[in-house]
Amino acid sequence: MQSGNVTTPFGRRPMTLALVRRQIATTEIKPGKSADKWKVFRDVSEAREVLGLQDRSLAVLDALLTFYPDNELRQDAQLIVFPSNAQLTLRAHGIAGATLRRHLAILVEAGLIVRKDSANGKRYARKDRTGEIESAFGFDISPLLLRAEEFAQMAQQVAADRAALRRAKESLTICRRDVRKLISAAIEEGASGDWETIEEIYIxxxxxIPRSPTLGDVTSILDEMELLQGEVVNILEMQNKDENISTNDAHGERHIQNSKSDSIHEFEPSSGKEQGAKPADDDPPKREPIRNFPLGMILRACPEITMYGPGGTISNWRDMMAAAVVVRSMLGVSPSAYQEACEVMGPDNAAAAIACILEREGHIKSPGGYLRDLTRKAARGEFSLGPVLMALLRANGAGMQRAS
Structure with missing residues (x-):
């Protein structure tokens, strides 16, 4: 294979160490390795955004591959193609000369091909007396064979991300529809609640939602939309329970006034040791893990903690936890109380709880005692950060609206 030597580009094209590494790498292809060139091309096409390619770049690569006579790229074959610009233009559907040169440079930069320039920059092959190619100058396509597995993995990951984005969009659409209709129904039927503020949060x-959202964008908004949906459903459920309790109380009063029991057994306390009675289950119910919320949502609900992060910013959970340690000390929360919160809630939720306490500092007399109380409730499965975050989001949203 004519790829054993490192050559520099012809003319004014600069030489870089990256080009040297790529040329050396082509000599390290495993002996006997082969790959279908069109399968590799399809993988590259699938992963074009990851590789930084454009549609025209793929058209040029497709044209280059047509000059390689076999369908299979082989380690022991001649993998240098040497078409002229005129031939490439013809097979690339009449692409302009300047555009052709630009996309050839993109393919080189992406590590898909390597230039093998001759002394005068021309592309040609020198043959021996038997007609076999002795040396060739043009474009070395051996990187496609070298990185075939890498391109396949890229293509699979892109396909998986696309499927995940599609599922996330579907979930967001359904959740968005549900929240919109629940809010509308609550307003139209006069359900009690601050529906105007909730609707503002929804809007x-x-x-x-951006015009072309990424998976991260959709996931973040979906988490907040699901939290809002849970809050709306919780308000409606509480109202329904209150109505049922009122109805049952009225029904119970009528039942007490009109009923007369003839059986004394109704007033006898039951014994757990009676024949056929099942022993009570003394095991406490298992506590479900507290849900983790997106960092972006927590920072929108609790913006005050941002200034305590490294450099006055919080860009990840590590920064958030570092800021929580600083705020814990500032609020006078003991290390033992914070450690207990981390063990029960988890480090992420404990840091979020500290952020919420900081946001409501003026309304909390004893931050340490308040955190211990939240920890005890969390241990019993009676505490969730969701309603707290929603309340802070509503408060911050209302405050911003008044300020504007």
Whole structure:
């Protein structure tokens, strides 16, 4: 294979160490390795955004591959193609000369091909007396064979990300529809609750959906939309329970006034040791893990903690936890109380709880005692950060609206 030597580009094209490494790498292809060139091309096409390629770049690569006579790229074959610009233009569907040169440079930069320039920059092959190619100058396509597995993995990951994005979009669409209709039904039927503020939060979430969202964008907004949905459903459920309790109380009063029991057994206390009685289950119910919320949502609900992060910013959970340690000390929360919260809630939720306490510092007399109380409730499965974050989001949203 004519790829054993490192050559520099012809003319004004600069030489870089990256080009040297790529040329050396082509000599390290495993003996006997082969790959279908069109399968590799399909993988590259699938992963074009990851590789930084454009549609025209793929058209040029497709044209280059047509000059390689076999369908299979082999380690022991001649993997240098040497078409002229005129031939490439013809097979690339009449692409302009300047555009052709630009996309050839993109393919080289992406590590898909390597230039093998002759002394005068021309592309040609020198043959021996038997007609076999002795040396060739043009474009070395051996990187496609070298990185065939890498391109296949890229293509699979891109396909998986696309499927995940599609599922996330579907979930967001359904959740968005449910929240919208629940809010509308609550307003139209006069359900009690601050529906105007909840609707403002909903509109704010919808307005944050970009025209071309990424998986991270959709996931973040979906988490907040699901939290809002849970809050709406919780309000409606509480109202329904209150109505049922009122109805049952009225029914119970009528039943007491009109009923007369003839059986004394109704007033006898039951014994757990009676024949056929099942022993009570003394095991406490298993506590479900507390849900983790997106960092972006917590920072929107609790913006005050941002200034305590490294450099006055919080960009990841490590920064958030570092800021929580600083705020814990500032609020006078003991290390033992914070450690207990981390063990029960988890480090992420404990840091979020500290952020919430900081946000409500003026309304909390004893931050340490308040955190211990939250920890005890969390241990019993009676505490969730969701309602707290929603309340802070509503408060911050209302405050911003008044300020504007």
């Amino acid at each position: 704010g979430l919808v307005s944050r």
